[in-house]
Amino acid sequence: MRKIRVLIGKPGLDGHDRGAKVVAAALRDAGMEVIYTGLHQTCEAIVEAAIQEDVDVIGLSILSGAHMTIFPRVLKLLKERKANIPVIGGGIIPQDDVKKLEKMGVKKIFGPGTPTNEIVEWIKNNVGGKNSPGQSTKSKKSRKQK
Amino acid sequence: MSQSKKRQWEDKYKTCKERDFKFTTISGIPLKPLYTPDDLADFDYERDLGFPGEFPFTRGVQTTMYRGRLWTMRQFSGMGTPKDTNKRYKYLLKHGQTGLSVAFDFPTLYGRDSDDPFSHGEVGKCGVAVDTLRDMEIIFDGIPLDKISTSMTINPPAAMLLAMYIVVGEKQGVPAHMLTGTIQNDMLKEYQAQKTWIYPPEPSMRIITDILAFCSDHVPKWNTISISGYHIREAGATAVQELAFTLANGFTYVEYGIKAGLPVDKFAPRLSFFFNSHLDFFEEIAKFRAARRIWAREMREKYKAQDPRSWLMRFHTQTAGCTLTAQQPENNIIRTAFEALAAVLGGTQSLHTNSMDETYALPTEKAVKIALRTQQLIAYETGVANVIDPLGGSYFIEYLTNEMERRAYEYFEKINALGGVLPAIEKGFFQKEISRSAYEYQQAIERREKYHVGINIFEEEEKPDIEILKIPPEVEIEQIKNLKKVKKERNSTKVKEKLKDLRKAAENGENLMPRILECVRAYATLGEMCNTLKEVFGVYREPIIF
Numbered sequence: 001m002r003k004i005r006v007l008i009g010k011p012g013l014d015g016h017d018r019g020a021k022v023v024a025a026a027l028r029d030a031g032m033e034v035i036y037t038g039l040h041q042t043c044e045a046i047v048e049a050a051i052q053e054d055v056d057v058i059g060l061s062i063l064s065g066a067h068m069t070i071f072p073r074v075l076k077l078l079k080e081r082k083a084n085i086p087v088i089g090g091g092i093i094p095q096d097d098v099k100k101l102e103k104m105g106v107k108k109i110f111g112p113g114t115p116t117n118e119i120v121e122w123i124k125n126n127v128g129g130k131n132s133p134g135q136s137t138k139s140k141k142s143r144k145q146k
Numbered sequence: 147m148s149q150s151k152k153r154q155w156e157d158k159y160k161t162c163k164e165r166d167f168k169f170t171t172i173s174g175i176p177l178k179p180l181y182t183p184d185d186l187a188d189f190d191y192e193r194d195l196g197f198p199g200e201f202p203f204t205r206g207v208q209t210t211m212y213r214g215r216l217w218t219m220r221q222f223s224g225m226g227t228p229k230d231t232n233k234r235y236k237y238l239l240k241h242g243q244t245g246l247s248v249a250f251d252f253p254t255l256y257g258r259d260s261d262d263p264f265s266h267g268e269v270g271k272c273g274v275a276v277d278t279l280r281d282m283e284i285i286f287d288g289i290p291l292d293k294i295s296t297s298m299t300i301n302p303p304a305a306m307l308l309a310m311y312i313v314v315g316e317k318q319g320v321p322a323h324m325l326t327g328t329i330q331n332d333m334l335k336e337y338q339a340q341k342t343w344i345y346p347p348e349p350s351m352r353i354i355t356d357i358l359a360f361c362s363d364h365v366p367k368w369n370t371i372s373i374s375g376y377h378i379r380e381a382g383a384t385a386v387q388e389l390a391f392t393l394a395n396g397f398t399y400v401e402y403g404i405k406a407g408l409p410v411d412k413f414a415p416r417l418s419f420f421f422n423s424h425l426d427f428f429e430e431i432a433k434f435r436a437a438r439r440i441w442a443r444e445m446r447e448k449y450k451a452q453d454p455r456s457w458l459m460r461f462h463t464q465t466a467g468c469t470l471t472a473q474q475p476e477n478n479i480i481r482t483a484f485e486a487l488a489a490v491l492g493g494t495q496s497l498h499t500n501s502m503d504e505t506y507a508l509p510t511e512k513a514v515k516i517a518l519r520t521q522q523l524i525a526y527e528t529g530v531a532n533v534i535d536p537l538g539g540s541y542f543i544e545y546l547t548n549e550m551e552r553r554a555y556e557y558f559e560k561i562n563a564l565g566g567v568l569p570a571i572e573k574g575f576f577q578k579e580i581s582r583s584a585y586e587y588q589q590a591i592e593r594r595e596k597y598h599v600g601i602n603i604f605e606e607e608e609k610p611d612i613e614i615l616k617i618p619p620e621v622e623i624e625q626i627k628n629l630k631k632v633k634k635e636r637n638s639t640k641v642k643e644k645l646k647d648l649r650k651a652a653e654n655g656e657n658l659m660p661r662i663l664e665c666v667r668a669y670a671t672l673g674e675m676c677n678t679l680k681e682v683f684g685v686y687r688e689p690i691i692f
Contacts, residue, residue, distance in 0.1 A: 013252035013268055015341030018381050018468070018584050025585045038690040039341055042264070064252050065507070065617060069267025094506045094614045112472040112505045113601045115592050 004127060005033040007055040009046040011074070014064035015039055019090055019112075023059065026116035032123070043070060047077040050085055057127045059119075062091040067101065075105050086127060090114065147183050155180075168595055172426040172587075173384035175549055181541035189544065194439070198534045199458075202442040204435050204547070205535035206493040207458040212531035216244075218496035219521045220297060222464065224249035224274035225508045226621045227628075228284035231274040234511075235289060241515055242522060245496060247297040248285070249273035250307075255342045257303040257676030260625040269622035272508065277629045278669045282310040283317065292320040296327040297372070297462065297496075302344040304331035305357055305659060306675050309666040312365065328369035328418060328462070331357060334395040334567055338576035340377035341688070344676060347568050349683035353658060354399065355406040358413045360659035369418040371399055372462065378576075379422035380468045382584020385433045388422060389550055390557030391576055393440055398567040400449050410449050414456035423485040423492070424466040430485070431537060432546035434492030437461070440551055463489035464498040470505050473600035475610050478502035483520045490524055491537055497521055503612055510615045577691045629671065636669040644668045645678050652682040 008024045010017055017039060028034045035053050037046060050058050062070055067089070074087060089101070090110040098109045107126065110119055159179060169177045178185075196202055199209035208214060221238055223246075224231045235246055251273040253265035259277050260269045269275050276282060286296075291314065300307045308329050312322045333350040336343050343350070354371065361370045375383075375392035383391065396417065403413050419437070423430050441459040445451045465485035470478045479502050486499050499517040501509030509517070525531055537543045564570040571577075590596045597603045648661040658679075665675050 013256050013258070013264060013342075017341060021581050022382075022585050022588050025581070026588070036690060038688060063272075064268055065271030066252075066267035068619075092505060092507065094616075095609060096614070112470075113598075115602075116588060117592065 001128075003031060003033045004057070004123060005035070005053065005055040006057050006059060006123065007035045007037065007046070007050045007053060008059045008061065009037045009041055009049075010039045010061055011041050011043055011046055011070045012062065012064055012066050013040060014062060014066070014091075016063040016091075017061070019063070020059075020061035023061070023090065023116060023119060027120060027123070030117075030120040030124075032120075043073040043077055047074060047081060047083070050078075051081060051083050055085060057123055058085055058087045060087065060089045062089065062093070065092070067091065067093050068097060071101050071106050072104060088119075088122070090119075152182060152184070171385070171429040171546075172424060172596065173386045173429060173553075175386075175429070175546070175553075181545050183541060185541055185545040186548075194544070194548075195538060201446065201454070201457060203438040203458050205538050207438065207460055207495070211493065211534040212490075212525075213534065216525050216531060217490065217494055217521075218245040218295070219243050219518060219525075220245035220247045220462065220496045220498055221514060221518055222247040222249050222297075222299065222498045223514070224251075224285075225272075225615070226270040226274065226617050227625055228274055228276070228281040230270075230621075231285050232287055232289075234514075235285070237511060238514070238518065239289070239294075241518055243518055245295045245297065246289070247498065248299065250298075250300055251275045252342075254303070254307075254672060255300065257306070257344050257672055259671050259673035260622065260629055262673055266622070269625050271617050275621075275625045276307065276310070277625070277671050277673070278632050279310050279313055279666050280628070280632050280669065282307075282314050286311075286314050286318075290320075291315045291318055292324050297330075297369075298328065299330045301330055301333055301336050301340070301342055302350065303672055303676055304329040305353055305662050306666065306672055308357065308361075308365075308368070309659065309662045312663065313666050322365045324367070325365055326367045328372050329357070330372045330374060330420070332371050332374045332395065332399075332420075334398060334571070335374050335378055335392070337571045337686070337688075338378060338391060338395075339381035339383070339580055340374075343686045343688075344680065345683040346686045347571060349679075351402050351568075353679075355402055355408070356657045356659055358399075358403050358416075359406065359408055360657055361416065362408070362412045364659075366416075368416065369460075370413065370416045372418050372420045373399065374420040376420050376422045376464055378580065379424060379466065381580045382468075382587060383580045384583050384587075385424065385426065385429050386550060386553045387557070387579055387583060389433050389437055389440075390554040390561075391579075392419065392421070393437065393444075393554060394558060394561050394567050396441065397444060397449075400445070404449070410445075410451045411453040411456050414445060414449070414451055415453060418495075419459055419461035421461055421463050421489075421494075422466050423463050423489040423494075425469050425481070425485065427484060427488050428543060428546055429550075430488040431492045432543060432550045434461070434463075434489070434494065435535075435538075435543070435547045436550040436554065438493070439547070440554060460495045462496040462498070463492070463494040465489070465500045467500055467504060469598075470500060470502075471598065471600045472505040473610065474606060475502045475505065475612050477600055478504075479516055479520065482517060483524070486520055487524055487528075487530065490530055493535060503614060506612075507614045508617070510613050512613065572689075574689045574691045577689070581691060632669055633671070640668045641665070641670045641674070645670060645674055648675065649678050649682060652679055
């Protein structure tokens, strides 16, 4: 079975990338293939990258308060593209919004203070690496912004 | 001190049991159980400390420090529409705040208008939206700009927001030379840590030196750059890295100012600094004291500044947002109080205290009032402001101050070896250092080598139940409506003309500030001005590192 492939995305204008990078490094050290989009990505670019890279899960980090706009948009774009990729997230997100987001289809929101191994475990338990040997030789890499 | 008594004590100590804990500062400086005169073997009072308000300013930048005037209590604030923000400012001033600090929303920070597609969902969310002069007029409505100083956290579009503030002043009858305040205008730390950029580093430095030149002639009481360690620290740096990188950036601005033909004493007195105050109490205090001493020495000896005002480092402090916990949020009040106390004992000139609810959203009125009251308690109840640099002379504090300084100079050598700050940014040096420290700190927390109450010790299961501020989506709709109205009412031919002049100035190297002021007066939008400069300067792309 190939390694679990994860796309970590920073959508919108938010520049707070500490959490995204720490999570990316932790997932990489846990043996996953991590694609980090870099900052200031559109929802379209993130969805396109996720499909192109054939990832098993998308993790979005949003600390700007725009989560109620960005998560629904990414979910909608994935649906339009018929891409069945689970979306998880983290950042500065109030409890009420966490409930709403999980209801609309975001699989899990990891708030501040979450140990990275909790995220690793969640992904391992909920997202299986697909069997696609043709792609298993891909090395870790970072995508440049478009 | 009797060496034999010391040895006796040390022998006795070795027979005792220590807690199972690695005793280091958060930056990883190993800590002995006790500090004595032996740790300050070549201590020289005049050389290392001196007197308050005198070289090398280790004990503070003013002669009287807080016995003359308390620090400025300045809460960073802004949300929703300009009207909402004006209301919050009046609330804070009513409760005893003594200075203003504007938080802009993300579109404004990136020089984008509220109706830009990239702004969708972000308008008014993490700060106030400003599209044109009209918004700034509303934000400062009824607030006399000759009586209050205003700090603006704004970087790539700093020149535009400063120009708007100047014009608001004009309209209130306050001329530019009387305005007091600060623009952050520190692009180097943007590339390193905070990541709000538009243009590549070189044109950004040109805009900054244009501002330095313009302000030294026309807005002489304005702090032209707030050289910021805050964001470097928030992005994950240690105290030592924050100290070293911030000072290295400061020296780079001085070098660019000199290179642009400005005499150092003409602009250096208006450079100010902005630091983080984190959890490790003594390490933070030592950091502040070391920062003042290094700046003074380098400004006098390396950059040959003659004016003592060029030697002294004035700084603002904000408690560390990254130390706040979503778990047991009320604990954040106490955490912030300790961090604020360190800033005061470190001699800060102004202070922002974070609110307990900020791991969820922008603060409610109640939360921000408690944060302000925290400062007032320190100032009026604890007595710590009654004696200058009360920790000065402590064996431990002086040792740690020296150690912070020594480690900062090690970083200066590394940065110099890479060719200076700008080449080091291009090579990703700072970005890698900061990412590494952020990851190491997270690992230390997860291995319980460092503690964070509510995170890895004294955890509780229950979900917190505190009031949260909501910014409704109607804010974006209203802001776009107001922007459309301004665009309809202004003279669009004049706007086009002024933007063309701005473009020409960008191309031929003349100072941009007078052109930007003309655009602002014609109600050109922030996006129009920034996009005009983009056409000439291009945009920055980051190297991706994690």
